[in-house]
Amino acid sequence: MKNSNSSEFKSKAPGTELARDMGLMHVTMIGVGAMIGAGIFVLTGMAAGVAGPALILVFLLNGIVTGFTAMSYAELGSCFPEAGGGYLWVKEALPQPNGFLSGWISWFAHAVACSLYSVAFGAFAVDLLSLGGVDFSQLVPSFIKSPPHLFWTKLIAVLVGIVFVYINFRGAKETGQAETFVTMVKIIVIGMFIAFGCYAIFSGNLAEPWQSHFSGFFQKGFMGIIMAMGLTFIAFEGYEIIAQCGEEVVNPKKNIPRSIFLSLIIVVPIYLLVAFVALGAVTPEGGMPTWQYLGTRGELAMIEAAEHFMMGKIGRIIFLIGGLFSTMSALNATIYSSSRVSFAMGRDHNLPGIFGKIHIKKRTPYMAVFISGAFILFMAVVLPIEDIASATDAMFLLLFIFVNMAVINLRKNRPDLDRGFKVPFFPLIPIFATLLNLLLAVFLFFYRPLGVWVCIGYILLGVFIYYIYSRKKEFTAKAAPAIHMERPVFLENKSKYHILVPVANEQTVKQLQRYAVEIAKSRSADITALNVIRVPSQLPPSEGRKYLNESRAILEKAIGSAEERNIPVSSVVKVTHNIPKAIIETCEERKINLMVLGWEGEKPARNRVFGTILDEIIMNTVCDIVLICRPPAEEAKISRILIPVSTIKYAVLSLQMAEILVKDKQIPIVLFHATYRDDIGEIKKYYESELRKLNCGINPDIYEVKISKAS
Incomplete structure (x- = not known):
């Protein structure tokens, strides 16, 4: 008997977890800080140009729509309080390639969002330097054909992107004090914007009644509202940051859902007030509608608005600094x-191993940082800011669709x-959220088709990479480790037909193996006896080693039954967190043709046929399966075999198995x-005629056909 190298099990692998020191208020402020971010500074003007005066309705409806998906995040975050967020949940809940695509989309979504923020930084920096007297028209090389401000916006975007790529390569990150300071600056600036705007509206000093700014409220129509909702949806995605903090939250079961809903309750009114004062307090010259004026200013619209009612140039400078x-x-x-997403995918073998490399000195995923940085800078240079924003929103909407699908699957399969x-109202709300997110993503195509085409091309590239590269690599790397393997004893002729017998206990192993041996004898097959040791997910796989002797005892019985009949037999013990996955992997590794499984015949849980484990194996295995219900403790004499059929051609395997069991015996087989x-x-x-037409070794003369009238 030959055992595999088991040095990895010599010592218990230590468990690691983060300290839970973040309370409800702390994690809520993280979500608020993530939502009241660059999106509100950059996208409000663009959205006004798309939706018109209905910009306020856009933010209100987005708050409602995102609330549905937030419920899915609240449920999953409360039962999976681990770092990882949507990517982790989708990998847990949905079959591949959904897990791969969720990570692929998450990587792109964060990268293209970074491109948006870098271009916005460039635009703000150019405007601030222009106020300081810098004439950019004199600083553009003659061979550059693009407008001076656009050239310098893109150049500064690239430079600031390189700076932060380098910061992430070094491992530097904002301290808690610096992050708090940045959040306070944002809140103070937006608070000043709202306060000055409300004063301008209600003081009566405007050149025209503020109510006139909202006339023709629905003039951009339904499509304008939907497109603007899709464009600004990124401003509401901060609750994923809350979910990713789950491993550090005190009492995550309660505090993660509370913080997600509290952050939305705080942020949505702020967005409504910002939209209200931006539309109501700005009076453009020449009689241009306020919404149209904001739309023409694009990413600088809020800066222009601040100059109108917030102390002139001083207000503009304050808002630029914010x-x-x-x-x-x-x-x-x-x-x-x-x-980090691309690093995790590299470590999980979804992307090439270069993404999973860690720098020896800096201890950072430096190749993932550099490759992501190059991708970010490329997008920032190539795409206009409107298309970058469109692509960002489309990708986050698709990620949220995956999360809503995950909550449906996990509620059903992991009660x-x-x-x-x-x-509440499950599964109506996650289904409704999925449809709404899909609707917003589709309507973004009518706003900026280029950004959506980029997303579609990226997703198709991901599907291609998964099936050509990632699928095989992930399977090879993540196969359940075998801690015991024994090669076949009898190898006179190499078998072309392979049978797998998963055995779980000593009471049924002999009976399962008896049926497998009969089949193997008739088909000149070999048998693999498999025992799977399940280790709880909280423990390392090394914990499975302590059960190896028990597994060997089970397998010794399986080997003995086959050796008595000179059947080539091998035995394998695998340790895993997931029993069905280990069995399915063994089928693929050993090119199994037929699997013999035992079933206790117990009543399964709701929405199950045979039970959680058997159902997953049957649904995900391509080989034929023989399922033996309640294998008898002692060898029982078979006196009659009944095969219920609907269509003969779908019962061929059943007929073949029955003939194997009655070979050389006078036992009737009834086809019912x-x-x-x-x-x-x-x-x-x-x-009877269909039986005789079969050309697969079936002997029609030994069958009794019985037809019964159903009442």
């Missing part, structure tokens, strides 16, 4: 998150999870069919 602080904070966070919050029809005799003749 925008610069906000975009720098967002830049650092999104470079960090995009590189055992300890949930601190449950989505129930019908509502009256012409029983004709039906019987039909089935």
